[in-house]
Amino acid sequence: MLRAKLSAVARVMPILGLAVLAGCSSTPDDPTANxxxxxxxxxxxxxxxxxxxxxxxxxxxxxxxxxxxxxxxxxxxxxxxxxxxxxxxxxxxxxxxxxxxxxxxASPAIDYALYLKGLVNFNDNLGLFSFISRQDLSERDQKAAKESFEAFKELATRFPDSRYTPDARARMTYIVNSLAQYEVHVARYYYRRGAYVAAINRTQSALAEYQDVPALEEALAILQRSYRALGMTQLAADTRRVLEKTYPGSAYLRGEEVSRAGQGPWWKLW
Missing domain, CATH: 1.25.40 (Serine Threonine Protein Phosphatase 5, Tetratricopeptide repeat)
Structure with a gap:
């Protein structure tokens, strides 16, 4: 019985050896070896x-x-x-x-690494189909935008004289504007669906967190209209006065809706 098993193994071994050799012969050579x-x-x-x-x-x-x-x-x-x-x-x-x-x-290329890290997250916000929907950073999830800002901020702080810093600063400004606009985008969404308390909370968040950004004009307009829709006339009047003082020529004061649909994509800035 043992002799029969050994004989069977002996017959199989050459086949396995050929298979191994065939496998080795099919392995592609590294063309860069030399x-x-x-x-x-x-x-x-x-x-x-x-x-x-x-x-x-x-x-x-x-x-x-x-x-x-x-x-x-x-x-x-x-x-x-x-x-x-x-x-x-x-x-x-x-x-x-x-x-x-x-x-x-300690690499002298750390500034470029930070810049590239910021670019990777910056572009990631656009999404694959943004060119179809005309969405910009303000209408998408903002996690990557915040990570992009932090990379650019570290670059600008650690390497103020880097050749990449001026562009990083410009992109930081865009990101801040985008983050503020994102808050207003969400507030607009709530307002148009009659969720006025949620719209108020979102606009107040934008007004408290951001300063001197274009999105705050619409934030004040949404805040005023939400107060008015809830019958909070005094708060609506107070908000309108702030809007008049801050943006005296605002189309929102004439009851107009400012459409962003005709604006070109952000990347034409670069």
Missing amino acids: WSPNRIYSEARDEVSAGSYDKAIPLFERLEGRAAGTPLAQQAQLEKAHAHHKAGEQAQALATLDRFMKLHP
């Missing part, structure tokens, strides 16, 4: 220029390992993050940037 780090970097950059981010990313990953401990490896990390960003892989881009900043806190 490439220098500079050639890998050059090829990766060419793929990025061609928009082939799916091909560039693995090349940058190989370069990270091949040039470990050198400035070129750090450059590969940053450019891989940028390639992920351009490919729409925002989570991978952010993970790569966080890893870079953790491993290289």
Whole structure:
């Protein structure tokens, strides 16, 4: 009985060996095996220029390992993050940037890493179908916008003379305006559905948290109309006086609705 089992095993072993060899022979060779780090970097950059981010990313990953401990490896990390960003892989881009900043806190490229982190979250707010619905940042979830603001703020605070700081500051201004407009967007939603108390709460939140932003004009108008709809005439009159003093030429004082539908997309600012 034992001899029969051993004989069966002996017959199977050559077959397994052939299978292993076949598997090994089908494993593709690494075409970059004999490439220098500079050639890998050059090829990766060419793929990025061609928009082939799916091909560039693995090349940058190989370069990270091949040039470990050198400035070129750090450059590969940053450019891989940028390639992920351009490919729409925002989570991978952010993970790569966080890893870079953790491993290289003293790198001279930290300012760019912060700037890119801000850009990744900034663009993420737009959403895939915003160009169809004409939504802007103020009409979408604001978590990424706040994270973008924090990255730009850290850049501007730590590196005020960085070449990226002026654009970061401009985007911070846009984000603040967007966050205020988001509050007003929600208040408008409540007002149009007759949820006047909720509209009041939202506009008061915007007025308390933000200053000198365009959205506050509409916030005051919604607040006044909500008070009036609830029969709170004194508060409505007080709010109107504030609106008259702050925005004397406001179309809301004439009872007009200011449509935002004709405004162009925010990104034309850049």
